[in-house]
Amino acid sequence: MDTALVVGGTRFIGRYTVTELLEHGYEVTLFNRGNHENPFSDDDRATHIEGDRNEETALEAATVSVEPDLVIDCVAYYPEQVRTATEIFSEARYVYVSSGSSYGAEHVPKREGETPLSPCSADQATDDSHETYGARKAEGDRAVFEAAERGVGAMAVRPCVVYGPHDYTERLDYWIDRVLNHDRVVVPGDGQHLWHRVYVVDVASALRIVGEEGEPGEAYNVGDRRLLTLEGVLETIAAVAGTEVEVVPAGDRELAAGGLSPEEFTLYQAYPHVMSTAKLSNLGWESTPVEEAMARTVDEHEGSDRDGSEHDPGREAEERVLGVLDTL
Structure with missing residues (x-):
């Protein structure tokens, strides 16, 4: 049985990602600070490691403990977090939850590898405002591409606006x-x-499929068909x-x-x-x-x-x- 480590895993996208992995036979470990109720606390198929993803020693301990085949990073909001994660989890397949906001041009539709990404200055890379969100996600994408060039099995998934049950954004x-x-x-x-919007269950299946079938160094849009x-x-x-x-x-x-x-x-x-989802569909992904x-x-x-x-x-x-x- 494959092992998966989900960084995050209790709120919205992470919650459904854990469910998706469990339903496909993975041994799953959640890594987070424990600030939110764990919906899997009574499920002996999912274990929990409490830790702060900003502490490298905590991430290193998690990878030693779990030895994951697959890491899905649901809560990387700063490019430095992605760079650190791709180094620590370099032996695993690593999937970064990026965003459709990473695109820096209003193309219709937005396509991976064709539509330019947002630039990101040094100040933007560490800023925590909504205005820099897309730039930070784009720089995280570039960190994934750089990691793949070093031989890391790193990929990115770019959801558009996510909706579905338990959406805390309301x-x-x-x-x-x-x-x-x-x-x-x-x-x-x-x-x-x-x-463009996307059902959260379909985001979770996209993350698993990209983790299993995706090409390192590639990004994949996900949105309702x-x-x-x-x-x-x-x-x-x-x-x-x-x-x-x-x-x-x-x-x-x-x-x-x-x-x-x-x-x-x-x-x-x-x-x-609007984002093209053809590239993801070619991996066998389907939309609800x-x-x-x-x-x-x-x-x-x-x-x-x-x-x-x-x-x-x-x-x-x-x-x-x-x-x-x-x-x-």
Whole structure:
């Protein structure tokens, strides 16, 4: 039986990655600081090593203890973390969870090896702000490529916006809550913009497949094989929930009447963000049908206490926008 070490492993992508590996016969060890509840604490197939990934001695002890065949790094947010990990885990197949944000050009679609990556300055490489996230992920990709040149079996997987059950970001929860609780929901623009999303279960399977079949020094995009516009997302949520919703597009002028701007709505991006997934599919990866993925997501949302309120631009403001639109 192969052994796998998951750096992270308790929250969202890591949680599903551990499940994916267990279901495919791996002996799995989670390595993290223990700051979050471990959903596998009662599963004797998954062991846990507590440690800080920023301490090299802790990572070295983990690799000596586990002797992993495969390492999946879910919580590398700085390029130096990737460089350290590829050195310590040099005897294993190493998969770095990168991001679609690493791309530095608005190509449609974004393709591995063709679309340029974001540059990353020395200051950006150590910064912890949201603005430098894509640059840091891109530099992590370059660290993977450099490691592969040294003979390390290192690869990167680039998810777009990830959704699914247990999503602590609550970005999609906001829209699910709106659809389930309101007959009319405002969306910015014409509702037809595209921001590529991916079901978390499919990210987990991509990480395993790339770990098993991927080529060292390569990066692989992962995203739903069928894209939905924002309007399509809301209509799909309503369909799987057995309800109805009127999606009401609002332009800049109408939004301004409610004191809102398009950027205040989560999962909105004016320019299409689309990534090719052909390279990953060539390894045998398949995407879950979007209706099935959304049904599972909505079902878990209804049993949770998440409502996406931190992303809420304000229902009263939304009602003012609807009032303006009703007079046109």
